[in-house]
Amino acid sequence: MTRQAAHERNTRETQLSAEVRIDGDGRATIDLPIPFFAHMIDAFVRYSGMDATVRGTGDIEVDSHHLVEDCGLVLGAAVSEALGTRAGIRRFGDALAPLDESLVRCAVDYGRRPHVVYSMDALRGRINDFDVSVLGEFVKGYAQTAGATIHMDCLRGENLHHIAEAAFKALGLATREALTVVGSTIPSTKGVLG
Numbered sequence: 114m115t116r117q118a119a120h121e122r123n124t125r126e127t128q129l130s131a132e133v134r135i136d137g138d139g140r141a142t143i144d145l146p147i148p149f150f151a152h153m154i155d156a157f158v159r160y161s162g163m164d165a166t167v168r169g170t171g172d173i174e175v176d177s178h179h180l181v182e183d184c185g186l187v188l189g190a191a192v193s194e195a196l197g198t199r200a201g202i203r204r205f206g207d208a209l210a211p212l213d214e215s216l217v218r219c220a221v222d223y224g225r226r227p228h229v230v231y232s233m234d235a236l237r238g239r240i241n242d243f244d245v246s247v248l249g250e251f252v253k254g255y256a257q258t259a260g261a262t263i264h265m266d267c268l269r270g271e272n273l274h275h276i277a278e279a280a281f282k283a284l285g286l287a288t289r290e291a292l293t294v295v296g297s298t299i300p301s302t303k304g305v306l307g
């Protein structure tokens with residue numbers, strides 16, 4: 114069975130779509146109106162090993178918050194649908210991603226328990242006009258619909274671009290590990306996820 118799905122979300126604030134194929138080659142097609150944010154989604158997809166297309170637009174003239182959060186919601190929903198029952202997945206994954214002076218750690222559990230611990234205090238400021246502190250809203254939205262616990266910690270870092278990119282690479286690498294099929298049963302002592 115091919116683990117793939119598509120999801121669309123249209124509200125008065127944003128219009129977004131995501132298509133994912135979990136067992137891909139990290140091919141990303143990203144068309145979003147905030148170039149730096151698109152660069153981050155591209156990094157996440159590439160290191161996750163999924164093939165994914167994420168497109169859309171939104172009311173970024175109000176603020177980037179709606180688009181960034183909704184992008185997490187739509188991509189997470191597509192991933193969740195593609196995973197089906199989640200039988201056989203490794204479920205847990207973790208990664209350390211350095212980028213020059215920056216180092217970010219990410220640990221994930223795709224066991225249908227949405228939760229985020231986002232310890233990224235160093236990631237505050239602007240790149241171009243984009244407030245990078247809003248990237249946490251992507252992580253929250255994604256965790257909610259993907260059914261994932263995500264812990265993300267900035268261990269060190271100076272340059273905002275480096276810290277953010279290390280974070281999205283770490284999320285991709287941890288996700289790749291967690292979604293790997295290693296068996297055939299539901300990976301829970303309860304026999305059911307969630």
Ligand SMILES: [Mn+2]
Pocket residue numbers: 152274278
């Ligand atoms: Mn970069």
